Amino acid sequence: MLTKRGIPVSPGVAIGTALVFGQEKFKIPNQFVRVKAVDSEVIRFRCALEGVCREIAETQQQANDRLGGKYGAIFGAHLEMARDPKLIDEIETLIRKRRYAPEFAVSKVLKGYAKELQSLGATYLSERATDMFDLEKSILRHLMGEQREELSNLTEPVIILAYNLTPSETASLDRRNVKAFVTESGGATSHTAILAGALEIPAVVGVGAFLNDAIAGQTIIVDGDHGEVIIDPDEDCLIQYRDSESTHRRYHQSLLDKGQRDAVTKDGERVQVYGNIEFPEEAEHCKTLGADGIGLYRTEFLYLGSRWDRTEEDHYHAYQRVVDQFPTLPVVIRTLDLGADKIPGGMTSYFSQSPNPELGLRSIRVSLDNQELFKRQLRAILRASVNRDVRIMFPLVASLMDLRQANMILKDVREDLTEQQIPFSTSVQVGMMVEVPSVAIMAEEFAREVDFFSIGTNDLIQYTLAADRSDPAVSKYYTGADPAILRMIRLVVEGARRCGIPVTVCGQMSSEPRFVPLLIGLGIRAVSVTPHAIPEIKEIICSLALSQAEEIARHALQLELARDVESYLRGELKRICPQLVK
Numbered sequence: 001m002l003t004k005r006g007i008p009v010s011p012g013v014a015i016g017t018a019l020v021f022g023q024e025k026f027k028i029p030n031q032f033v034r035v036k037a038v039d040s041e042v043i044r045f046r047c048a049l050e051g052v053c054r055e056i057a058e059t060q061q062q063a064n065d066r067l068g069g070k071y072g073a074i075f076g077a078h079l080e081m082a083r084d085p086k087l088i089d090e091i092e093t094l095i096r097k098r099r100y101a102p103e104f105a106v107s108k109v110l111k112g113y114a115k116e117l118q119s120l121g122a123t124y125l126s127e128r129a130t131d132m133f134d135l136e137k138s139i140l141r142h143l144m145g146e147q148r149e150e151l152s153n154l155t156e157p158v159i160i161l162a163y164n165l166t167p168s169e170t171a172s173l174d175r176r177n178v179k180a181f182v183t184e185s186g187g188a189t190s191h192t193a194i195l196a197g198a199l200e201i202p203a204v205v206g207v208g209a210f211l212n213d214a215i216a217g218q219t220i221i222v223d224g225d226h227g228e229v230i231i232d233p234d235e236d237c238l239i240q241y242r243d244s245e246s247t248h249r250r251y252h253q254s255l256l257d258k259g260q261r262d263a264v265t266k267d268g269e270r271v272q273v274y275g276n277i278e279f280p281e282e283a284e285h286c287k288t289l290g291a292d293g294i295g296l297y298r299t300e301f302l303y304l305g306s307r308w309d310r311t312e313e314d315h316y317h318a319y320q321r322v323v324d325q326f327p328t329l330p331v332v333i334r335t336l337d338l339g340a341d342k343i344p345g346g347m348t349s350y351f352s353q354s355p356n357p358e359l360g361l362r363s364i365r366v367s368l369d370n371q372e373l374f375k376r377q378l379r380a381i382l383r384a385s386v387n388r389d390v391r392i393m394f395p396l397v398a399s400l401m402d403l404r405q406a407n408m409i410l411k412d413v414r415e416d417l418t419e420q421q422i423p424f425s426t427s428v429q430v431g432m433m434v435e436v437p438s439v440a441i442m443a444e445e446f447a448r449e450v451d452f453f454s455i456g457t458n459d460l461i462q463y464t465l466a467a468d469r470s471d472p473a474v475s476k477y478y479t480g481a482d483p484a485i486l487r488m489i490r491l492v493v494e495g496a497r498r499c500g501i502p503v504t505v506c507g508q509m510s511s512e513p514r515f516v517p518l519l520i521g522l523g524i525r526a527v528s529v530t531p532h533a534i535p536e537i538k539e540i541i542c543s544l545a546l547s548q549a550e551e552i553a554r555h556a557l558q559l560e561l562a563r564d565v566e567s568y569l570r571g572e573l574k575r576i577c578p579q580l581v582k
Contacts (some may be wrong), residue, residue: 001230001231001232001233001234001237001374002183002213002230002231002232003212003228003229003230003231003560004207004208004213004228004229004230004231005207005227005229006182006183006192006204006205006206006207006208006227006229007186007204007205007227007475008198008203008204008223008224008225008396009186009193009196009197009203009204009205009224009298010139010193010196010199010200010201010202010203010224011202011224011225011532012180012200012201012202012224012225012248013202013221013222013223013224013225013244013245013248014114014159014179014180014202014221014222014243015179015219015220015221015222015238015245016157016159016179016180016219016220017031017153017157017158017159017217017218017220018158018159018161018214018216018217018218018219018231019158019159019160019161019216019532020162020213020214020215020216020365021160021161021162021165031100031101031104031217031218032099032100032101032104032463033095033099033100034310034394035098035099035187036425037229038096038099039093041095041101041102042092042095042096042549043501044070044102044143045091045092045095045102045105045106045139045143045272047124047142048139048142048143049082049088049139049142051142052082052135052138052142052279053079053082053083055138055516056075056078056079056138057075057079057483058080059075060075060076060078061297062447064175067443072283072305076239077131078135080457081131081132081135084289086113086309087113087141088550091105091106091109091111093104093107094108094109095241099216101188102143103140103143103203103216103217104145104215104216104217105265106136106139106143106391107136107138107215107216107217108215110133110135110136110139111132111133111136111212111213111215111342113129113132114129114132114133114136114212114530115129115212115321117129117132118212122143127357132274132430132445133163133212133451134491135564136302147277149534151423153283154174154177154178155177156177157176157177157178157179158177158178159179159180159181159182159220160180160181160182160209161181161182161183161210161214162172162181162182162183162184162211163183163184163185163211164183164184164185164186164192165181165183165186165192167270169452170175170192170195170196172201173199173201175199175200175201178199178200178201179197179222180202180203180204180220180222180224181201182203182204182205182210182220182222183206183207183208184206184207184208184209184210184211185205185206186206187205187206187468187475187478188204192205193205193296194278194458194508194530195278197511197532197533197543198276198277198278198279198282198530198531200402200531200532201223202224203222204222204223204227204228204229206475207229210229210231212393213231214231218231218232219232219233219238220232220233221233221237221238221241221377223241223311225248225337229362231500233433236504239438241259249343251579252364252535254541255535255536255538256289256535258535258539260290261290261538261542263292263537263541263542264518264541264542265520265541265542265544265545265546265549266335266488266542266543266544266545266546267545267546267547269520269525269546270293270525270527270542271520271524271525271527272293272526272527273290273292273526273527273528273529273538274291274292274293274294274295274296274330274332274504274506274523274526274527274529274539274543275289275291275293275294275295275528275529275530275531275534276294276296276298276506276511276528276529276530276531277294277296277297277298277322277531278293278298278300278301279301280318280321280322281321282319282391282531283322283325283326284325285513285531286325286531286534287326288312288326289531289532289534289535290534290535290538291329291534292330292333293326293329293330294322294329294330294331294332294528295330295332295454295504295506295526295527295528296328296332296334296454296506296528297319297322297331297333297334297336297378298334298337299312299315299318299319299334299336300336300337300338301318302314302315302318303336303338303424310315310376311376311377312379313380314381315376315377315380315381316383316384317411318497319331319333319380319381319390320384323381323384323385323388323390324373325387326389327387327388328389328556329389330390330391331388331389331391332379332391332392332397332431332504332528333384333390333391333392333393333405334393334433335364335367335368335374335377335378335381335392335393335394335395336363336373336374336377336395337362337363337368337395337396338362338366339360339361339362339363339365339366340362344525345542347352358468362396362397362398362523364396364397364402364512365396365402366392366407367405367406368402368405368409371409374409375412375413375416376408377393377503378409378410378413378537379413379416379417379422381428382413382414382417382424382425382428383417383422383423383424385424385425385428386423386424387425388425388561390425391428391430391431391451391452392404392410392416392428392429392430392431393430393431393432393433393452393454393474394430394431394433395432395433395435395456396433396436396456396459397432397433397435397436397439397446398436398438399438400445400446400449401441401519403446403449403450406498407430407449410430412575414426424518429451430451431451431452431453431454431501432446432453432454432505433453433455433456433459433479434446434453434454434455434456434460434492435455435456435458435459435460435463436459436460436463437460437463437488438491439492440460440488440489440491441491441531441548442495443491443492443494443495443496444495444498447495447497447499447501448499450501451501452501452502452503452504453492453496453501453502453503453504454504454505454506454528455489455492455503455504455505455506455507456506456507457480457485457489457505457507457508457509457510458507458508459507460485460488460507461478461479461480461482461485461507463477464484464488465478465479465482465484465485466487467476471529478511479562480507480508480512480515480564481515481562481565481566481569482562482565483557483559483560483561483562484557486522486553486557486565487519487537488559489505489519489522489524490522490557493522493523493524499524502525503523503524503525503526504524504526504527504528505524505526505527505528506518506527506528506529510527510528510529510532510537510538511529511533513533513536513537513540513573513580514566514569514570514572514573516541517540517541517544517548517552517553517569517572517573517576518549518552518556518569520544520546520549520553521549521550521552521553521554521556522552522553536580539580540573540576540577541577542579543577544576548576552568553571555568556568
């Protein structure tokens with residue numbers, strides 16, 4: 001049993017079979033074989049090995065002919081390794097005596113040897129470990145008929161283990177057959193992590209190198225609450241986690257049973273709890289969970305596949321599906337936040353010029369740079385606003401000039417629709433995300449020109465603390481509990497209050513229970529959260545008095561270190577809702 005720790009990005013506990021989605025992208029179908037099939041499975045292994053040896057021998061001959069015997073000798077060594085009687089005997093013993101499937105036995109033996117070589121430390125021996133991994137992949141390829149499985153075409157439940165998953169790969173995951181996923185890289189607020197939360201798939205990212213420790217087909221436990229990944233757990237561990245999984249499910253169901261109650265503090269202060277969504281189909285789920293509307297509709301999903309040429313009708317129908325679920329409640333549609341780690345298919349070269357994508361051409365800058373694309377989206381949003389409370393939100397605004405230019409383009413679109421006699425609501429509210437320090441510092445000036453603010457804490461933390469939100473190497477620096485972040489939020493709330501506009505928090509902080517009392521104490525009266533978090537966030541609000549929240553905010557603002565804020569907020573949450581402290 002091996003335990004790894006990473007960053008929990010989507011809650012829940014999952015127990016299942018590993019699918020290692022690395023460079024080889026192979027799925028080992030079974031860990032064991034039937035007793036009657038042992039002899040035929042040994043023969044299948046020998047045939048696969050012979051196929052690999054033929055390939056190596058052919059490569060050796062080509063190297064001899066083209067490069068000379070010195071280079072051919074490299075592959076001669078590979079061939080000797082593949083034909084090593086001790087190696088073959090170990091694999092066949094596992095098949096015969098433990099009834100391991102050949103694929104599983106090959107991975108177990110060869111990865112075992114590779115790890116031993118790596119542990120010796122010598123550079124030469126570490127390089128031989130790479131040869132072991134290559135041999136493993138070659139044999140698996142022959143055993144499995146060189147078939148590779150796409151993540152979107154799974155036929156049975158698995159837990160995906162990967163170096164990383166792109167947003168488009170994550171978006172394609174089949175929730176019926178992906179019980180959880182774990183990645184070596186990634187950060188708490190990468191868009192892959194956000195998608196995991198949207199799909200309600202337990203996930204842990206930023207674990208570091210672990211794929212060489214895992215074998216496809218092994219049992220894996222993913223604890224998305226605590227960021228733990230357990231490879232090949234023993235029976236006691238399995239029993240413990242199955243009990244934990246059952247307890248979590250019962251508590252979550254008890255929250256769901258409370259239904260469509262409003263989020264009202266003990267002393268009568270109403271707080272709006274909206275839903276953050278990535279895909280149109282999530283709107284119905286938010287409605288079922290009692291959301292007060294949609295506070296953040298991320299529209300990039302339209303471009304996460306291979307298409308760049310989305311039409312106005314594509315946009316319109318996607319938006320119409322959501323607003324129809326909330327005919328009388330707000331639906332805030334954020335204009336495209338493309339760039340950084342969300343590069344649409346067919347447009348890679350458009351974004352590839354920036355050496356630092358997070359500080360380059362992304363988000364509202366892309367829209368202002370590509371006005372045809374921007375107008376197409378704005379037209380669709382306005383058309384969907386007829387008899388609905390649809391609101392437009394601009395992302396990553398960094399200057400008044402950007403905001404004014406976006407508003408001018410919106411004005412042009414409104415005039416075009418009027419001239420073409422295409423109906424739309426003339427009272428659509430226009431707001432902006434607060435994601436960069438420049439806006440927080442000048443909050444009052446920006447507040448005079450919009451109808452509402454929505455604080456995107458993910459980017460605000462990243463840009464304030466100079467910590468890439470997707471880089472596990474700097475994850476310790478990336479925290480919403482930093483005193484500078486609390487003061488940024490206070491600046492925004494105060495600036496908005498002086499101009500009489502509302503403020504919502506829609507970043508990951510609002511979905512994390514320990515931050516909710518603090519945000520309310522800072523003056524926030526609306527949060528927009530990951531759908532699965534809606535019941536928990538409502539429970540916290542209903543268990544809290546406004547005076548209590550204000551005292552929590554006052555005390556937190558006096559603390560100087562993020563770790564002290566973190567500890568204090570966790571302790572306060574334990575007093576308010578002890579069952580939510582994981």
